[in-house]
Amino acid sequence: MIDPLTCMAMAIYFEARGEPLEAQMRVADTIMNRVHSKRFPNTVCGVVKQKHQFSFYWDGKPEEINDHRSWQISMTGAHIALEIPGEVGNTCHYARSDLSPKWSVNMAKATHGNHTFYSGGC
DSSP states (O other): OOOHHHHHHHHHHHHHTTSOHHHHHHHHHHHHHHHHSTTSOSSHHHHHHSTTTSHHHHSSSOOOOOOHHHHHHHHHHHHHHHHSOOOOTTEEEEEETTOOOGGGTTSEEEEETTEEEEEOOO
């Protein structure tokens, strides 16, 4: 069983490594917003592993951590997200910036790095 810190760090690493820290923390915020929502699992690992939600977990590829500097940044971001309460808003979804998902049509959006984050739907 993977602990919440590792689940969060893996999501940050595999979803947004190499992007600006702001974008990486928006991934963490999205996960925490889902944890606090009644519509999603109530644990970090439950959210990250929810069927077809986080592409890195469901793409069938092995999760190999090859960039140790980015992994350390992801671990730091995960620690901050889990240990320091903050205002994370109501972003519960994101997608690559080059996509325009049909489900996002009525949601407010903000782009950080290579992802667009959608508010609402929590």
